Amino acid sequence: MQKAVIIVAGGSGQRMGAPGPKQFIEIAGKPILMHTLEAFYRWDAGIEIILVLPESQKTTWENLKKTYSFNLPHKIAFGGKERFHSVKNGLGLLSPEVRLVGIHDGVRPFPSKETITACFEKAAEYGAAIPVINVNDSLRKAEGENSVAVNRDAYKLVQTPQCFKKEILAKAYEQQYQAHFTDDASVVEALGYSIQLTEGNPENIKITRPVDLAIAEALMDKTAF
Amino acid sequence: MQKAVIIVAGGSGQRMGAPGPKQFIEIAGKPILMHTLEAFYRWDAGIEIILVLPESQKTTWENLKKTYSFNLPHKIAFGGKERFHSVKNGLGLLSPEVRLVGIHDGVRPFPSKETITACFEKAAEYGAAIPVINVNDSLRKAEGENSVAVNRDAYKLVQTPQCFKKEILAKAYEQQYQAHFTDDASVVEALGYSIQLTEGNPENIKITRPVDLAIAEALMDKTAF
Numbered sequence: 001m002q003k004a005v006i007i008v009a010g011g012s013g014q015r016m017g018a019p020g021p022k023q024f025i026e027i028a029g030k031p032i033l034m035h036t037l038e039a040f041y042r043w044d045a046g047i048e049i050i051l052v053l054p055e056s057q058k059t060t061w062e063n064l065k066k067t068y069s070f071n072l073p074h075k076i077a078f079g080g081k082e083r084f085h086s087v088k089n090g091l092g093l094l095s096p097e098v099r100l101v102g103i104h105d106g107v108r109p110f111p112s113k114e115t116i117t118a119c120f121e122k123a124a125e126y127g128a129a130i131p132v133i134n135v136n137d138s139l140r141k142a143e144g145e146n147s148v149a150v151n152r153d154a155y156k157l158v159q160t161p162q163c164f165k166k167e168i169l170a171k172a173y174e175q176q177y178q179a180h181f182t183d184d185a186s187v188v189e190a191l192g193y194s195i196q197l198t199e200g201n202p203e204n205i206k207i208t209r210p211v212d213l214a215i216a217e218a219l220m221d222k223t224a225f
Numbered sequence: 226m227q228k229a230v231i232i233v234a235g236g237s238g239q240r241m242g243a244p245g246p247k248q249f250i251e252i253a254g255k256p257i258l259m260h261t262l263e264a265f266y267r268w269d270a271g272i273e274i275i276l277v278l279p280e281s282q283k284t285t286w287e288n289l290k291k292t293y294s295f296n297l298p299h300k301i302a303f304g305g306k307e308r309f310h311s312v313k314n315g316l317g318l319l320s321p322e323v324r325l326v327g328i329h330d331g332v333r334p335f336p337s338k339e340t341i342t343a344c345f346e347k348a349a350e351y352g353a354a355i356p357v358i359n360v361n362d363s364l365r366k367a368e369g370e371n372s373v374a375v376n377r378d379a380y381k382l383v384q385t386p387q388c389f390k391k392e393i394l395a396k397a398y399e400q401q402y403q404a405h406f407t408d409d410a411s412v413v414e415a416l417g418y419s420i421q422l423t424e425g426n427p428e429n430i431k432i433t434r435p436v437d438l439a440i441a442e443a444l445m446d447k448t449a450f
Contacts, residue, residue, distance in 0.1 A: 132365065136431060138383035138408045140357065146419055147381065149411045155380075156372065158363035183363045186374045194371055202436045206361060211427045211444070218443030219436070 001099040003120060004048035005040045005161060006090035009033050009057075009106025010079045021057060022207060023106045028220035030068050032207055033061075035109035035220075040102075041072050043116045048098055049074035051106075052090045084177045087184060091173055094166065100124055101169050102161030103184045110203040110219055116161060118198040123163035128193050130163070130185050131200030132156035158183060159200040168193060226324035228345060229273035230265045230386060231315035234258050234282075234331025235304045246282060247432060248331045253445035255293050257432055258286075260334035260445075265327075265386075266297050268341045273323055274299035276331075277315045309406050313398045319391065325349055326394050327386030328409045335428040335444055341386060343423040348388035353418050355388070355410050356425030357381035383408060384425040393418060 009023040023033040033051075040047050053061055055078040064070070075093045079086040087103055094101065100120055104111065115131045122129035135152040162184040164172075172188040181187045185195045203219050205212060234248040248258040258276075265272050278286055280303040289295070300318045304311040312328055319326065325345055329336065340356050347354035360377040387409040389397075397413040406412045410420045428444050430437060 135382070136433060138410075140381050140383055140410075140422075142379045142381070147422060149383075149405075149407065149414065150380075151405075152407075154367045155375075156365045156367070157360070158365055158374075180374075180376075182374065182377075185363075185365075189374065195365075197365070197372060202434055208361060209427055214443045214446075215440045218439045221439070 002097045003100045004098040005102040006050045008052045027216045050090045052077045052086045054079040088173045102163045104161040107207040112201040115201045119163040122196045126196045129196040131159045132197045133200045159204045227322045228325045229323040230327040231275045233277045252441045275315045277302045277311045279304040309402045327388045329386040332432040337426040340426045344388040347421045351421045352390045354421040356384045357422045358425045384429045
């Protein structure tokens with residue numbers, strides 16, 4: 001089945017304390033976002049890649065592509081007010097023959113081949129699948145002024161790509177935006193679909209804090225990507 | 226007030242796939258556990274350090290101390306069946322003048338000075354404090370066969386040191402062991418004390434998976450510890 005990935009790169013770099021958007025920060029010789037696109041192209045050179053960028057970053061991206069001689073084929077959609085609207089814009093550019101769609105964070109350059117494969121395979125079978133990993137630390141939940149220990153074994157940390165049959169995803173994104181739509185699974189879930197969990201890889205971190213840059217450099221060095 | 230830290234090093238290295246205990250794996254030129262002891266000694270050279278080790282690892286530790294010319298003062302207690310029993314053994318070695326006690330994972334070599342200070346200060350004021358950080362990924366909770374998205378903003382990831390007034394901790398550890406005692410806060414909480422949260426540092430990771438070793442090496446290089 002023809003597959004596509006919508007890579008959402010909307011960050012401003014605020015939490016990073018960086019002067020520019022965090023997806024353009026260089027690690028191991030090129031911007032994070034290029035590593036992310038390459039991860040999917042390396043997985044399957046036939047995948048359709050749609051990159052969602054804030055309109056204000058289009059020129060920067062075009063210039064970076066020239067600077068780094070980056071020429072992986074991809075379409076560009078513009079970001080919207082919330083992630084929800086950005087993904088919706090990306091959906092509008094899908095080729096008609098696409099049957100399965102992954103949605104992925106632009107600042108997650110390290111999804112493993114196994115993570116991507118497992119997610120698309122389970123989405124093909126069940127309609128909706130997302131990669132998760134175990135919680136490695138103890139976990140507490142706020143309750144009013146206090147907090148209580150909860151059983152971390154009942155919880156999973158969610159990564160991307162989040163993968164879906166196209167018709168389910170398209171239908172889900174016809175809903176009105178709601179504030180609790182924090183990821184694509186929650187949008188699809190609101191339609192009543194259940195979400196299958198697949199095994200993610202611990203390297204597949206979201207680069208959001210300054211410390212994540214040091215970690216990302218290390219992962220780039222040590223991992224066979 | 227006189228302070229002590231009980232450093233619990235009970236790991237077997239199973240999840241790491243390493244041949245020996247993970248706390249003895251070398252990063253940046255010496256075993257992880259030595260970095261951990263140094264973090265507290267650097268914070269306050271007057272702190273009493275009690276290291277809890279499985280009895281079977283005592284000779285290895287003595288040999289490693291010679292190999293690396295490691296001579297930070299510390300007492301050694303032996304580990305018990307569960308973490309609970311290990312901590313209890315450590316408590317038995319506290320000097321009478323100690324008033325505040327931190328309990329720390331042996332495989333967390335990167336608590337910042339700010340993290341340690343904030344935790345001990347709040348424990349001095351309120352009796353019990355633990356460092357926490359935000360959850361960076363989406364979070365799901367298992368519900369029967371399925372899972373549901375939960376609001377990650379209501380949750381915190383718990384680190385160590387977990388700090389307490391000695392009399393509270395001693396009383397808490399007189400309780401019978403229960404399976405839900407997953408960290409020291411949960412033991413103290415079972416007595417009815419409320420736990421204060423302080424800000425942890427994201428570098429303060431628990432080294433348990435192979436990927437954490439690469440991350441730890443990077444943090445060692447890039448962070449001013």
